[in-house]
Amino acid sequence: xxxxxxxxxxxxxxxxxxYIVVAPPSFGNIEVGRTASDDPQxxxxxVLETTLYNITEDISQLYIKLMFKIxxxxxxxxxxxxxxxxxxxxxxxxLVRRGTSRIDGIFNLTSKDGYKIRVSAIAVTTTRTKSSQxxxxxxxxxxxxxxxxxxxxxxxxxxQLVLGKIASEIYNLAKKIYPLRKVEIRKSxxxxxxxxxxAPIT
Numbered sequence: 001x002x003x004x005x006x007x008x009x010x011x012x013x014x015x016x017x018x019y020i021v022v023a024p025p026s027f028g029n030i031e032v033g034r035t036a037s038d039d040p041q042x043x044x045x046x047v048l049e050t051t052l053y054n055i056t057e058d059i060s061q062l063y064i065k066l067m068f069k070i071x072x073x074x075x076x077x078x079x080x081x082x083x084x085x086x087x088x089x090x091x092x093x094x095l096v097r098r099g100t101s102r103i104d105g106i107f108n109l110t111s112k113d114g115y116k117i118r119v120s121a122i123a124v125t126t127t128r129t130k131s132s133q134x135x136x137x138x139x140x141x142x143x144x145x146x147x148x149x150x151x152x153x154x155x156x157x158x159x160q161l162v163l164g165k166i167a168s169e170i171y172n173l174a175k176k177i178y179p180l181r182k183v184e185i186r187k188s189x190x191x192x193x194x195x196x197x198x199a200p201i202t
Contacts, residue, residue, distance in 0.1 A: 026155035
């Protein structure tokens with residue numbers, strides 16, 4: 001009697017087909033994983049997690065976690081949009097040391113092509129700083145991120161957030177206010193996509 005559930009489980013897996021999950025164009029349209037389903041429509045809305053290292057093969061980017069949401073399936077390929085990234089907690093903890101100051105900024109954006117996204121930035125100073133200087137650095141974070149948001153479409157904005165280009169620009173401007181150890185875009189999250197995409201963002 002114990003064999004029946006096992007047989008049903010095996011039959012269920014035999015009905016499933018494997019699909020190649022493809023990153024969006026801003027991340028090279030490369031394969032980022034595989035997933036199985038007995039119905040391609042069930043893949044819509046599924047989120048796959050990977051690391052930037054798996055895309056660039058740069059071991060120094062292993063701490064950057066990426067999330068891609070499946071929005072379309074054609075044949076055996078599942079196409080995705082970028083729906084956020086996050087830096088590893090251990091990495092973030094290593095940045096903040098005794099005698100330094102941590103400056104956080106959280107900003108809600110709407111890209112030129114209608115994507116709503118929340119971006120969280122962090123700056124760490126070399127030594128403890130005053131609240132007035134922290135305010136000025138946070139203001140620079142906001143100005144740089146808002147300017148990029150006005151200039152870029154969503155895919156380009158996502159790429160610059162993940163690859164550190166926006167963080168680098170913030171660093172170069174903010175270090176004039178106070179010496180900095182590091183600036184990072186520690187997290188991004190897609191809140192809402194244009195209506196042309198049927199999969200809700202959760």
